[in-house]
Amino acid sequence: xxxxxxxxxxxxxxxxxxxxxxxxxxxxxVGAATLWMLxxxxxxxxxxxxxxxxxxxxxxxLMLCGFYTLQPNEGAAITLFGNYKGTDRTPGLRWMLPWxxxxxxxxxxxxxxGEKLKVNDKRGNPIEIAAVVVxxxxxxxxxxFDVDSYQTFVDIQIETAVREIASHFAxxxxxxEEPTLRGxxxxxxxxxxxxxxxxxxxxxxxxxxxxxxxxxxxxxxAGAMLRRQQAEAVLAARQKIVQGAVMMVESALAQLxxxxxxxxxxxxxxxxxxxxxxxxxGDRDAQPVVNAGSLYx
Numbered sequence: 019x020x021x022x023x024x025x026x027x028x029x030x031x032x033x034x035x036x037x038x039x040x041x042x043x044x045x046x047x048v049g050a051a052t053l054w055m056l057x058x059x060x061x062x063x064x065x066x067x068x069x070x071x072x073x074x075x076x077x078x079x080l081m082l083c084g085f086y087t088l089q090p091n092e093g094a095a096i097t098l099f100g101n102y103k104g105t106d107r108t109p110g111l112r113w114m115l116p117w118x119x120x121x122x123x124x125x126x127x128x129x130x131x132g133e134k135l136k137v138n139d140k141r142g143n144p145i146e147i148a149a150v151v152v153x154x155x156x157x158x159x160x161x162x163f164d165v166d167s168y169q170t171f172v173d174i175q176i177e178t179a180v181r182e183i184a185s186h187f188a189x190x191x192x193x194x195e196e197p198t199l200r201g202x203x204x205x206x207x208x209x210x211x212x213x214x215x216x217x218x219x220x221x222x223x224x225x226x227x228x229x230x231x232x233x234x235x236x237x238x239x240a241g242a243m244l245r246r247q248q249a250e251a252v253l254a255a256r257q258k259i260v261q262g263a264v265m266m267v268e269s270a271l272a273q274l275x276x277x278x279x280x281x282x283x284x285x286x287x288x289x290x291x292x293x294x295x296x297x298x299x300g301d302r303d304a305q306p307v308v309n310a311g312s313l314y315x
Contacts, residue, residue, distance in 0.1 A: 030159040030222070033096040033104025038085055038111025045081040052078055083116035091125045093158045105158045123158040127226065130176060134232055137181050139199065140188040144236035147184050147199070149210060150229045151176050157222025168221045175217040183210045189235065203230055 052074030088094055088109045096103045097119045106112055107125070114120065134148045153172060155161045161168040183206060190200045197205050211228040218225065 027220075028102060028159040028163040030157045031104045033094075033106045033114075035096070035106045035108070036113040038087070038113045041081065041084070041113035042111065045078060048074055048081060049078045080116050081113075084113045086112055086114070086120055088112055088122070093123050093125055094120045095123060095158050095162050096120055102159060102163060121162060123155055123161060125155055125158075127152060127154045130173065131231060132176055132180060135177065135180055135184075136236055137184045139184055140186060143189055145184065145189050145199070146232060146234045146236055147180060147230065148232035149176065149180050149207075150231045151214065151225060152227040153218070153223055153225050155222055156224045160220065160222030165221045168223065171221050172218055172223055175214060179210060179214040179217060182213060189233075199230070199233055203233075206230065 052071055055071045055074060086094065088106065090109045092109065093105050093107045094112070095105050096114060098117070103118065105123075106114075106120075130151045130153065132149045132151065134146050136144060136146055139145050151172075155168070165171045184199065186209075187197060187199045187202075187206060190198045199206055207228050207230060210230075211225050214228060215225045
């Protein structure tokens with residue numbers, strides 16, 4: 019049975035390159051010497067001047083082909099006939115032997131705003147979710163030689179990680195006080211960053227920050243979920259009102275009893291509690307009624 023070969027991981031190392039300024043000065047000297055020999059060849063047709071002119075011209079052209087520039091936060095991977103020789107990260111004018119190939123890679127911070135994805139949350143409800151990811155290349159060798167296209171690779175892994183995280187959390191109102199996508203955005207973002215870092219490590223990429231940029235129910239269930247949220251909000255408010263009313267009634271009865279202002283039997287006490295709860299929990303303002311007779315009439 020045939021087995022697939024393991025990936026040959028590449029690790030960045032420093033390339034041996036030269037200062038471009040020194041090599042520029044040397045190339046100008048070679049060019050000047052070549053020009054001087056060319057003038058001598060024209061003057062007396064000396065064979066040595068002819069050979070020197072040809073050699074000097076070739077050397078001058080080859081030296082010019084070895085120059086390249088690097089900006090801050092930019093690297094150049096050096097290869098020789100497909101063999102990786104190292105990476106140059108020194109900004110400015112640089113020089114390398116012209117038969118070495120150079121491929122530049124940006125090391126700057128990049129910002130990716132993901133597209134809105136339609137996925138199912140932990141409860142199976144369809145939701146729309148999107149994330150903003152800040153990333154950068156830290157290992158140019160891995161980015162160029164361990165994956166086919168590191169930018170496309172990162173984009174695909176971002177989408178995959180967002181889908182995976184969304185399926186692990188409910189949108190809201192999770193059971194047993196579990197974290198939710200809407201209520202625990204920081205925790206979700208942290209977990210998304212960890213999962214994404216594991217996925218893109220093979221490409222020499224570091225994830226600096228992740229944030230959810232969009233989170234909503236899918237349009238087909240958005241109306242129903244909004245009504246449910248409104249009903250739950252009304253229920254929670256009613257529950258709070260009833261708890262407060264019970265505490266106020268309890269406090270009123272305790273103070274009446276302690277100060278011996280009035281003595282009530284169980285029936286009248288129940289009537290008073292009922293009336294107070296109606297007044298305190300009602301939607302409308304209470305209308306006072308003055309009883310001019312006895313409480314027992």
